[in-house]
Amino acid sequence: MATPGVNKTAKDVMHQGAECIGEHDNLRMAAQMMRDLGVGALPICGDDDRLKGIITDRDIVIKCCAEGKDLEQTMAGELAHGLVWVAADTSVEEALNKMEEHQVKRLPVIENHRIVGMISEADLAKELPDSKLAEFVHRIYARA
Template sequence: MQKIKDVMSRDVQVISPDAPITEAARCMRDGDFGMMPVGENDRMVGSISDRDIVVRAVAEGRGVDVKVRDVMSDGIRWAYEDEPVERATAIMGEHQIRRLPIVNRDKRLVGIVALGDLAAKKAKPVQTAKALGEISEHA
């Protein structure tokens, strides 16, 4: 049984909720990823995605000095690194998310898994396809 830790990326960057959204956007551009966990006092407090920036800041005409906390998504979803890959695909499909933070049993952030990671690292194709289908459905 393939574990999440076998397919996740360990190179994950965290951003402060007090950082400006321009910093988050630069990090995403430079790192070629579309979501960052938001951390405060050694705890994940949310996440910010390229979509959050576009929908909640740019489309609303807010300035570049807007803080991450003002546009981030609360209620972050995550999975444990030692869980089966199917657990990650189930969470991603159920909550229509493409990127999922991964924690160890001490609840420390250790990585992130993206839908593309599941496809590229040969997770079960049926599970990956199911997650993609659920993610792609309109809410």
């Protein structure tokens, strides 16, 4: 029996078709997109269709709502952070290491200079052996 996740690439395990929020779109639109797509994070893409960062639902709450900022006036690009990504042909092991190193729970996957998907904890849960998944979760949440 083959070991789950072995010899697989980021493209093999990612959730395909990540939708971007534009860097000039406001946070109300970002929140509505997250709600409609059932996701907790969106990649932020620039006018050049290139990845600029990621925005999470937590970012909107902590860095906008809690600070008394206006969701209509605050642009997604203002909260862009975490320009951490992997190439589509990166091994799952290397992607996992990058997520642990940067303490991120979601990782954009890039192919031909465009975002083609995202790797999340749920994607990893489907692919990794339980022991490897437990180790990853411990490392990500240990510093949180």
